[in-house]
Amino acid sequence: MRLRSTSACAFFATLLLAAPGFAQDADNDLAKKLSNPVASLISVPFQFNYDRGYGPNDGNRETLNIQPVIPFSLNDDWNLISRTIVPVIWQNDVAGPSGSQFGIGDITQSFFLSPKEPTAGGIVWGVGPVFLLPTAADDMLGTGKFGLGPTAVVLKQDGPWTVGALANHIWSVAGDGGRPDVSSTFLQPFVSYTTSNAWTFTLNTESTYDWEQKDWAVPINFQVSKLVKFGEQPVSLSAGARYWATAPENGPEGWGFRVGLTLLFPK
Numbered sequence: 001m002r003l004r005s006t007s008a009c010a011f012f013a014t015l016l017l018a019a020p021g022f023a024q025d026a027d028n029d030l031a032k033k034l035s036n037p038v039a040s041l042i043s044v045p046f047q048f049n050y051d052r053g054y055g056p057n058d059g060n061r062e063t064l065n066i067q068p069v070i071p072f073s074l075n076d077d078w079n080l081i082s083r084t085i086v087p088v089i090w091q092n093d094v095a096g097p098s099g100s101q102f103g104i105g106d107i108t109q110s111f112f113l114s115p116k117e118p119t120a121g122g123i124v125w126g127v128g129p130v131f132l133l134p135t136a137a138d139d140m141l142g143t144g145k146f147g148l149g150p151t152a153v154v155l156k157q158d159g160p161w162t163v164g165a166l167a168n169h170i171w172s173v174a175g176d177g178g179r180p181d182v183s184s185t186f187l188q189p190f191v192s193y194t195t196s197n198a199w200t201f202t203l204n205t206e207s208t209y210d211w212e213q214k215d216w217a218v219p220i221n222f223q224v225s226k227l228v229k230f231g232e233q234p235v236s237l238s239a240g241a242r243y244w245a246t247a248p249e250n251g252p253e254g255w256g257f258r259v260g261l262t263l264l265f266p267k
Helices: 002-022 028-033
Strands: 042-054 059-066 069-073 078-092 100-104 107-115 123-133 145-158 161-175 183-194 199-205 207-210 215-230 233-246 254-265
Touching (some): 028 183, 028 215, 107 145, 123 161, 215 254
Antiparallel strands (some): 042 059, 042 069, 059 078, 078 107, 107 123, 123 145, 145 161, 161 183, 183 199, 199 215, 207 215, 233 254
């Protein structure tokens, strides 16, 4: 698994370093849209994460998140944005000598009702439901629970800057009665800066509070991305590091990394 994660990092890093050769037509406005979770833009991100330090055996987890974002125009004033997270997980000894597991995890599906235009003060927002679907291929890859709750995002884009936050809360309402209930709050404050030649620098945290276990998981992420074009296809390439400021006992610790590729389909 370590070889696979190293190879993935090297592959995406090579693409990112090669990006200037393809970037003559890069679009700064399109790059800024990627910093807006409810932008009217079809995109398909592939995000690879590597984390380590699980349990007494220093277990590791590699997660490929496939995250299609599809906006639907409801009328002249409103959009409905579908955001899906499909995790494909490889993990080893994450709960002591627990062996290896591979497969799809639980899918998270969000819908945001969002005005097509910002408010008079330049605020962009969206609200809606979020669903947790028990699709995991192995008990150790998911919760075994169907969950739902509210989600919301608010942000402002001012010049090259984007500042905002996304949040949700999920309660389990059905599923395997032998598995622990889910009551989890997700908080993602973020700030990003996009340059005139479509480089974007992002700092965020993807914090989760487990109300059942009374535990925080707080990774701090720094990421650099570049919008490029391969022929006529716009693509965002990204790479970054994360540090686990705190995590549950036997959870991840120390440093991890993230690399990604996002296909964009502007209208």
